[in-house]
Structure formats: C-alpha cells, structure tokens
Amino acid sequence: MISKTKPTLPMGIMILSVWLLWICPGAALGASVPGALIRIPENENVIIVEKKSQMLYVYSEKTGLESPVFQCPCSTGANPGPKTQAGDKRTPEGVYFLKGEFEDRYLTPVYGEKAFTSDYPNFLDLRLGKQGSSIWIHGTDKALKPMDSNGCVALENKNIIALSDYIHLDATPLIIVEQIEYTSIDKLTQSREKIARFLEQWSRALTSQSYHAYLSYYDSSYLPDMSWWETWLSLRGKALVKHPEGYDIVLENTGVYAQGGVTVVLCDMSLSPKNGNKIYLGKRQFFIGQKGGSSLIQGELFQTKAKAFDTGEPPLIAASRMLFQDQSADKQVVQTVQEWMAAWSSKNMDKYAQFYTGDFVCDGMGKTAWVKRKKKLARKYEYILVTGKNFKALPTEDGYVVSFVQYYESSGFSTHGKKKLKLVKRDGEWKIFRENWKGK
Template structure:
C-alpha cells in the first residue's frame, strides 16, 4: 500500500464512554436527531442490506434527484444527504436514474460545509472516488474498506477551502449520527455492499445538506443544454480560434492557455496534409450541486479510424442570468498513460496517432542512402545511420561499425541492390523488410534484410538489423 497520511479517525463514542459537557440546545437537538435516526433505521431495514430496487413506472416518471443530470454509462452515482444521514446509490435503467441501494451513514459531528482542516465538518460538493483500500491496509477504526475522495476539488481550493483525507469508510464501532471528524462512515456490511457500485475516478459522490428533486423535464433541459455546450467547446479545439475557445469560459476565470500556440501549429500542419481530426468526449457524466454542474468525461482525439485517449477531463459549469452555461473550472481528473502532457495532452495524443508519419517512399530513400554509404565505403556517413543503442549478432554499434570498416578495406568494391520493400510503421518505430543482393570483390550473396528503425527527436536511426540468406 502506498504510504500516505491516514484520515482523522471518526469519533465513535461507545455506550460506556462519558459524554463531554454539552449546551442545553445541543442536548435537545441531539435527542430530536436520534429519534429521527431510529425512525429512519426502521425504514432502511431492507435497503441497508443492499437490496436492489427495480425500476417501476412510478420511478421512471417521478421527480428525481436534481444532482443526477446524466449518470455516465455503466456507472453509478452516490448521494450523501447530511440532514438525514443517508447514503443512496443510483444507477441507470433504460437511461433513467433508479435507486439501487440505501443505507444509514454518519458524517462530521459539526454541521455545515467543510472549510478548513480540523473543523470536523463533511464537505459539500461533487467529488470522485480516487482509490480503494482493503481492511488489511487499514487500522480497525476504518472498518473493512475505505474509499478516498478528491477533496478539496478545484472549486474548493478556489474558495480557499483546505483540509484533506475525506474518505468513505467502514467502522468497527456502533454507527451514530454526525459522529465522524469529517469522513462519511458506514457500517461494515454496507461499505462492502457499496463496493460493487464503485469505479475509481468515475463514480461521483455528491454530498449536500438536503438532496433536492426535480422533474425529469428539468433534468433533460439541463442535460441537453450542457451537452450542447461541451460539443461546441470540443469543436472549437479543431475549428475555432483562440478567442472562440476562450468564449466558453467565464469572464472571471482564465484557464491555462499557454499551449494554444503549439496546438495551432499542429492544426495547421494537419490541414496542410489534408488530415481530418476530431476531439471527442465519451462516457459523459453530469452532476449538479447547488448552482454548479460538474462534468466528467473521457477526453479523446480521433483520426482515420484511430483513437487516442488523453485522460479524464473535468469541467465545472455555472449558468448565467442569460441562461447560458459558462465554464468556471477546467482540470484533468486523470491523464492517459504514455501521452505527453506538455505543452498539452492534445498535442501529445495527436503525435501518438502517427498523423505526421513519413511516407513509405521516405523509408525506401533512407535505405537507399544507407546502402549507398556502405557501397562507397563512406564509413562515417554509414555509422551515422545507427542508433547508439544498436545491437545485432551480439555486437553493439562500435563493434558493428569497426567490423564493417575492416570488410571495406578487404574488398576492392562493394555493390548492393534492394527491392521488394515491405514497410510497417507507427509514430516512433518502423520495420523495413526488403530483398537485398550483395556483391563484392571477394563475396556474393542475396536474401532478406530487416531493419528496425526508431525515431530519435526528428530523425530516424537503425536500432536493429538482421539477415536471412536465400
């Protein structure tokens, strides 16, 4: 398990522990809350066991949590309502959010949204589960499983909020309402049941004081409006100007745009080659809390039927009085492996697609120049075609070139011909097969030569060489 600071342990008072002094107001408030807790516990007797709910006609047409504008395909959404200490899980049935699981939970012992480390409050907002820990990696107080959340998120930091280590986890104590130091605690059987609904960096956890509902028509309006904005924003990557792209962002928020010049140059090069590309969003999830919508999606680029992931992009949007949606936050949730981040993953992803690959004629000409250097006994030029890490027949570059030098001195002439080229290439590697006829003053042979080339910066070098005599 990676070393990291564990979250503050939730405070679970046992029945034999003495209560610290409380004000008369807090005494009555706690009495009322515990009464409500008992009533709710009876109502959750089946749901807390992880009973799956089916989609009936009422659920498909009734008001839904306004947070669930669009659940990503094949995923779920977790809602935590602090006022009732309830955790609910929704999934999609016929593209409609349906309650799948419900259980009691315990949030921070101090009411209100979290603002700073140590305030014993549970944050309010849309968060995503970033990791999962089994009980063998946890101290008993965290129960059988734990899921870290990505608090503080972009908007939290923008508002000056701090703190860390806010988790969803189990417990080895009796579960009591509002009894943690900020985490969301569940009974062990329920944290284990919750596991089947969790996908890392995809499943949202939406925390609010009260989960509000909205008619399906309102959710559809939000979904269509935000999806349209995302589509236009994506199109601006390939078809818009710098100013077109920035027009989707709020006037009070300037995203990092230092990469645009490099991307614009890439776009121009692609246009010169008449190469079409498309920037896409896939598996879009849209979740609302308060006046903010959080959109998470797979950020990709596609061309010639090939697709390259850039990572998971997260946009924060708000709605202006004009009803226009505007982006107030733009971050990556994750980055795709192997894609260069600088100056921007979009530039790196296009590079990995191999859209700027040299033609087959380029590599044929490369081989002809290499053969010409060998035939002319120009050993300095000949050696320049090889990579420093070249290996063939157990020899590195230096030994290989020295061997060729000795042969060049032995023969009066060397003549080579190449034909029947077969070339396979990617963005950083090219394999060239061809039929070679070799004739010198002392030796003649013919057969199949194979060169494996690697791209080093802007040039190609021979990395491996093999020969199969006819």
C-alpha cells in the same frame, strides 16, 4: 349538511404514503428524481450522501433515477456545514470522485473493513481556499451514530462492503449535499440537452475556431492556461493537410452532475479523424457555472491522462502530432534505438558513444562521465546482451520519446524494466538526449 371536518386518509393509503417518503423522498414534492443526476453514463452509478437525513443513496443508469438501487444510514462530520479547513470536523459538500480502495488489512480498525478515498479538495475547493484532505467513505469498528465522524462518510461494515459493488474508481461520483433537491424528468432532460449543446460548441471552437471564440466559453474569473494554443493552431492546420476530411474532439461516457450552482462533467476525451482511428486522451473534468443564463467553464483538468501521453506535453498536442506524423520517422528512431542496443551488446563503446548528444545528461552525469562508466562495465563483464520489446515512438515538439521493455544480461548481472529514451535530431541524425530507466 356539509361536514367541515378535515378528511382523513384510509390507514392503508397513509402507510403507503409514509413508505413512499422513505423509499423516494422526492415523491412528497411532486417531483421524481434528484436534480443532481443530470446524466449518468451507461453502466455507471452515482452515490449521494444527504447530511440532513444521514443517509447514503446509490442511483444507477441501468434501473433509472426514480428510486435508489441501494441505501443505508451513514455518519458525517460532527459539526454542521461544509468543510473549509483541516480539523474542522465537517464533511465537504460538492461533487467528488473516488480514487483509491483499501482493504481491512491495510487499515487501522477505526476505518472498518474497507475504505475509498475521494479527490477532496477538488479544483473548485482549491480555488475557494478550502483546506483539509483525507475525506473517505469507510466502514467503522464501532456502533454507527449520526454526525459522529471527523469529516469522512462512515458506514456500517456490511454496508461499505455492499457499496463497493457499485463503485468504479475514477468514474463513480460521490455527491455530498445538505439536503437532496428533487425535480421532474422533463427539467432534467432540458438541463442534459443544454449541457450537451454547450460541450458540442466548445469542442467545435477547439477544432476549428479562433482563440477568442474558444475563450468565450470560459468564465472571466477563470483564465485557463493557453500557452499551448499557438502550437495547437499550427498542428491542427498540418493535421488537416493529412486528414482533409477533418477531425473532431469526441466526448464519450459523459456523466453530468449538479451541486451548489455548479455542474461537474466527467467524460472520456478523444481526438478523432473523420476517416481514421481515434486517439484517446484521457478522462476530462469540467466545472461549469451559469452567468446571465449562459453556461461558462469555471475550471477544467485531465483527471487521468492516457498512458501514452506522459512526455510533459498536453495530451491534445501530443495526440495531434500523431495525426500527421511521418511513420517513416517512427521507424527511424526505433531503428536507431535498436542499433544503439546492438553497439552496447557488442561492447563497441566508441560506436555506443556516438548515439548520444553532446549535451546528454542522466543521473547527474554528462556524456563523458556516462560513457566512461559504461566502458568500465564493458571491460568488467565477459559478455553483455541488451534486447527490447514493445517499442513505442511518441512524437514530441522537438523529437521523439521511445519507450520499451529492456532486458539486460551480462556475465555478472541481469535485470529488466521500462526504458524511455528521448531522441532529438542533430546534424541529420537521431541522437539520445535523455534516458530514463525503471527496473522491475
């Protein structure tokens, strides 16, 4: 006789099943990994906050994606749903990056022993009109309760301290979801390969294809700033003259994370001649959506730029100038700066004045007022000595920016700090057009 009674599992298997659900919730669905984790860079970690369970998980590239390397309870906003405006006591949902770290001595007690700031609202949040700010992960000075914050992600103090070991500022993503969706390794691999092909095609369009071909990789709802394209087109042709073997846009340390129908990419971006040293541009973010089965960029930005590219030009333009710049011009502008310091040190103020353009402006003073003030100081002090070190000459569209550490000493005053001089060519000679000083 066949029994119609529903079979029961042995107690040991039931306990094991419950444990698997706790340590790896996706196991119940026949899936093994969070679908958000398309690609984690080498030696990087990802934080996922699941609002439904009020749990925080950390996944690591080193140990694989089958189970978290750290997990703990958390508390999110008192009100359900994604954040849309300031004061709504909701926690946002999306892919964010942690930007700053604060120890307890800089925090009020409500933030516990440590806090990390996020970049909410990010590019897409701003496009959607979302408001609010100051979304942090932090500790707490009170007992942790579910859904008890004003919108931040709160942890017990011992857990925020433990979590800090997994965080790299400007690189570790914070993914906040209502509920984690799990998928198979095979599907995750397919997504990873699709995004990799897309980024490779995008970079090829940037280095060798037309304006319209490049724009075909962008969603029609997002019009990127293309004011730099004509300059880039001219420069990339000149760069090929000096580097006929070609050059590439190189994307490295690439992290790819999915949430809410959008894929967020964070990578290190460089301009690299095929036979030469690559020029690091900075950390680049892409927001990629899907339309008709095709990937399209819905937003992009340099999350952080290389320090060398702070002249106001797009990093790609500044870097491309470096590919073909005349090294002798570098030496000329640095030599001009050194001769300018020598004139200043010798108190030859007439010669000193000749290093400036007629339309020079600094601190609200034109050339005449500026030189008059310097002459007054030269008469006041018995001696003046101006020296510099670590000279760097960066080409710009109309000249050079020379940055260096300047040391100033006189009979009545001494200081040192960072100096920047903008030089342009006038009547065949390099002249100082703008000046910037930041003392230490």
